Amino acid sequence: MPAPTIDHYRAPRARVAVAYRTKDRTELTRLTAAPLIDDRNIDLYWFDGSTTASGQQLPAELCAGRAAICQLHLGVVGGPDCAIMYALETLRAQAYDYLILVENDVLLSGDWLRAMHAAVAQAKAAGFNVGGATVRVFDRRVLSFNDTYCLMLNAGAGFIALTPPAVDIVMANYRTLDGEELLQQIRQRTGKDFSATVEFEPSWRLSADFTYDLMLYLHGYVVVAPPVTHARMIDGTVLSRVRLVTSAGQHLPELRSLITEPGQITNDPPCFSRFQASPLSSRLLIGCHQLLVAVNAPDAREPVRLEGSWHRTWLQGLGPFGLTGAGRISVSILGSTVGLLLHAGVTGAELHLLGSDGTRLSTTRLEPDIVMDLPFTAEGLHSQEIVLRVASGQVCLIGLTASAAVADGYANDRPGVSHLPI
Secondary structure, three states, rough: OOOOOOOOOOOOOEEEEEEEEEEHHHHHHHHHHHHHHOOOOEEEEEEEOOOOHHHHHHHHHHHOOOOOOOEEOOOOOOHHHHHHHHHHHHOOOOOOOOEEEEOOEEOOOOOHHHHHHHHHHHHHHHHOOOEEEEEEEEEEEEEEEOOEEEOOOOOOOEEEEOOOOHHHHHHHHHOOEEEHHHHHHHHHHOOOOOOOOOOOOOOOEEEEOHHHHHHHHHOOOEEEEOOOEEEEEOOOOOOOOOOEEEEEHOOOOOEEEOOOHHHHOOOOOOOOOOOOOOOEEEEEEEEEEEEEEOOOOOHHHHHHHHEEEEEEEEEEOOOOEEEEEEEEEEEOOOOOOEEEEEOOOOOOOEEEOOOOOOEEEEEEOOOOOOOOOEEEEEEOOOOOEEEEEEEEEEEEEEEEEEEOOOHHHOOOOOOOOOOOOO
């Protein structure tokens, strides 16, 4: 049965847009959507990836008979990062002061918007250039508690408000990272070590929303929050290492007034901040959403080309996207050594390296559940092109690894997922 559509949409009129993201979990949506639908100070845009009939029908049910939202986008699938990128791309062209990402497990208090604006005003009065804000305050994701506002280390995609320039920075640098990179970059910008106040270990792979705040700091912006939370989680998830700050006394003592002036934060983004390091080599990783890649396309001009059966895969802590399937992978070698970051899943896979005449030059076996950064050089191949055939099993192409000297030659100007098959 097709999902019902909305009969009446509200014309945009506010200065703040909310991109509300849902996927089933209708009991949560009923609770968290209600205050947003009724708030006349925001323009509400609904992005839904539900697969159940109840989930697909809920937006029309909640908005029946009234012009409650500005747009409804159905079938937003492919994982959280795909939904986030799609929502930001959809709303960026419109003239809003803030684009706010909200997930349907975040319940906002009645005065959340006032509290957010107050925190922004306090931070601006202190001289900070505000690019983002949140009203969800976890104690171990704070950079500095400054009495009337906080500077955040990680707002998270459950709730984050971004200015238009901040949206551009987040989208241009969309990727994952590990805890060591995050701590090191913040230490270089502030001169302070936050390893004892965060909930993650340096070795942990972190999801893409841990890069949002970092990239804004690298480009001269800060992310702010009220002194206490104005949002709570209602999905039952137990976050054992962090807690929501409901009173000023719950802030960690070592974070009180730690950074109170803009001069305490330097901003000099690395030349290649948009690329993460390969976890297995010294090369940079250009993820699939960053690649100039063609999949079963007649145009052979892209430096990476895939033929066969491939589909997009969400990889929460590495990528965050991959292309999974079987067939051929062809890569032009633009110089130096390039590699393919691959994962063979639980069954393993066998790859054949082919010569220009199609003959097999070598065989590589990928072990189950192992990520491999497979290197190639033009000198070693006596060719300017790599051609691999998946002879058995399936592989996930996480991305291509290359030196800084040639990384830009493989990359899109702006990361996106529209060119990746679903």
